[in-house]
Amino acid sequence: MNIELKNITKSFSTPTGNVEVFKNLNLTIRSGEFVSILGPNGCGKTTLFNLIIGLDNEYSGEVKLDHIADRRTAIAYMMQKDLLLPWKTVYQNIIVGIEIQGKINSSTKENVMQYLKRFGISNLVHSYPSQLSGGERQKVALIRTLMLDSEIMLLDEPFSAIDYNTRLELQAQIHALSKENHKTVLLITHDIDEAITVSDRTIIFNHKPNETFKELQITFDVEKRSPISVKQDQKFSKYFTEMWQSLPKQDEQ
Amino acid sequence: MKRKIISIILGLLPLTVFLLLWQFVISTTEKKLFLFSSPSKVFHSLIENISNGILPRDIFITGQEAIYGFLIGNICGAAIGLSLWYSKRVADLTRPYIIAIGAIPIFSIAPMMIMWFGTGMYAKVIMAALSTVVIAITQSYEGARQVDVQQIKLFHSFGASRTQIFSKLIVPSSLVWLFNSLKLNISFALLGAFIAEFISAHEGLGHRVFKAGGTYDVSLVLAAVICIILLALLFSRIIYLFEKTLLKWK
Numbered sequence: 277m278n279i280e281l282k283n284i285t286k287s288f289s290t291p292t293g294n295v296e297v298f299k300n301l302n303l304t305i306r307s308g309e310f311v312s313i314l315g316p317n318g319c320g321k322t323t324l325f326n327l328i329i330g331l332d333n334e335y336s337g338e339v340k341l342d343h344i345a346d347r348r349t350a351i352a353y354m355m356q357k358d359l360l361l362p363w364k365t366v367y368q369n370i371i372v373g374i375e376i377q378g379k380i381n382s383s384t385k386e387n388v389m390q391y392l393k394r395f396g397i398s399n400l401v402h403s404y405p406s407q408l409s410g411g412e413r414q415k416v417a418l419i420r421t422l423m424l425d426s427e428i429m430l431l432d433e434p435f436s437a438i439d440y441n442t443r444l445e446l447q448a449q450i451h452a453l454s455k456e457n458h459k460t461v462l463l464i465t466h467d468i469d470e471a472i473t474v475s476d477r478t479i480i481f482n483h484k485p486n487e488t489f490k491e492l493q494i495t496f497d498v499e500k501r502s503p504i505s506v507k508q509d510q511k512f513s514k515y516f517t518e519m520w521q522s523l524p525k526q527d528e529q
Numbered sequence: 530m531k532r533k534i535i536s537i538i539l540g541l542l543p544l545t546v547f548l549l550l551w552q553f554v555i556s557t558t559e560k561k562l563f564l565f566s567s568p569s570k571v572f573h574s575l576i577e578n579i580s581n582g583i584l585p586r587d588i589f590i591t592g593q594e595a596i597y598g599f600l601i602g603n604i605c606g607a608a609i610g611l612s613l614w615y616s617k618r619v620a621d622l623t624r625p626y627i628i629a630i631g632a633i634p635i636f637s638i639a640p641m642m643i644m645w646f647g648t649g650m651y652a653k654v655i656m657a658a659l660s661t662v663v664i665a666i667t668q669s670y671e672g673a674r675q676v677d678v679q680q681i682k683l684f685h686s687f688g689a690s691r692t693q694i695f696s697k698l699i700v701p702s703s704l705v706w707l708f709n710s711l712k713l714n715i716s717f718a719l720l721g722a723f724i725a726e727f728i729s730a731h732e733g734l735g736h737r738v739f740k741a742g743g744t745y746d747v748s749l750v751l752a753a754v755i756c757i758i759l760l761a762l763l764f765s766r767i768i769y770l771f772e773k774t775l776l777k778w779k
Binding site: 329331346348349351352353359362363364372375377404405406 | 680686689697
């Protein structure tokens with residue numbers, strides 16, 4: 277399923293006047309593609325997600341998703357904070373989204389257990405969020421997103437607040453899962469390493485208003501892409517340098 | 530264990546010292562005894578009025594009125610407060626009225642309640658309910674208002690309807706605030722029922738205090754006050770156990 281943004285113009289009214297975030301922005305994300313979005317704070321990355329999922333409808337232009345009747349059930353959104361409900365157990369938190377969408381069925385429990393095993397937290401199924409570490413909480417939030425089984429996943433800095441080891445583990449998992457299940461993934465990140473590790477393409481926004489953007493195709497000649505294998509590839513440092521040079525610096529604002 | 534015993538002893542120490550001082554200072558003259566009674570006389574009055582069934586009956590009546598009023602006030606208050614989440618405009622419009630009702634001294638409307646609902650149980654229950662409803666409204670609305678906007682956004686991203694957001698997110702999130710309101714309202718419900726009984730009643734702890742005060746029976750006044758305190762402690766304990774069961778994730 278392609279995502280097409282055509283001539284998007286979006287602005288916010290603030291006490292000091294109108295602030296334009298996007299100006300005639302055109303962007304296409306191809307089905308099954310993993311795209312990372314980078315850019316300075318306040319450049320409109322999260323706004324872009326809100327437009328795609330339909331949480332913000334005050335814009336001009338067109339957000340086109342092929343063959344989609346209900347945009348919200350076709351897109352899974354994971355935010356920076358895990359947003360687990362403290363009164364629900366890990367299992368109950370994982371199924372909260374599909375429960376709302378009326379997608380609970382006989383295989384739900386088995387699917388949840390498979391994901392929990394895959395992420396190495398099956399022993400925590402009956403725990404409450406207050407009993408989990410930051411990394412474990414984020415894993416639960418990721419499983420909750422995956423359980424929605426949406427064709428498109430929007431990930432807004434999901435790994436930024438967790439420890440380095442867990443982050444590498446989750447990067448490997450999310451990349452593998454997206455390819456196994458042919459998901460279209462958009463990831464907002466500030467981490468160039470992370471963007472190179474998981475993406476097929478990176479998009480770099482400038483300071484607002486964004487009319488155009490820089491992009492970079494990422495390919496590696498490795499059999500199984502993982503945070504370790506890509507770092508050993510010679511192309512890694514080339515991509516890193518290119519992206520670093522493309523990123524707008526604070527004093528350019 | 531040893532630490533627990535020490536902390537219990539330390540906790541009871543000020544009360545023991547107070548009771549001993551009271552007993553020995555007051556017992557010196559009959560006049561002081563008449564005006565202030567003494568711990569031994571209060572205890573004696575307590576035992577005597579429990580044995581003859583007067584205080585158990587009063588405790589039952591006041592407790593019953595307070596519980597009914599407490600339940601009505603809190604259920605109505607929580608329902609109103611939580612449903613204000615649906616419309617910020619309505620919440621803003623009703624806020625001055627809620628503040629105004631909250632500012633009314635409950636004692637001042639007690640005579641009207643007696644006039645409208647008689648000297649029976651209804652007036653007392655309504656007084657207890659009115660004493661609790663405003664706190665229940667404000668606490669539950671505050672609880673609903675404090676729900677993380679990101680969490681609401683997440684529920685929207687799931688495609689949740691407003692009713693689903695309300696029932697699956699707003700209400701459970703507000704439970705902590707609702708329990709705070711329940712804890713605060715125990716004393717207010719008892720106070721409401723007590724005031725109504727004090728003004729006009731045939732039975733109950735408020736009536737007992739009024740009647741004992743009229744006959745200068747300070748020991749019985751204080752015995753009834755102890756009963757009120759014990760009722761409040763009992764209700765607090767029940768709420769605490771209820772909270773522990775419902776909010777076990779805390």
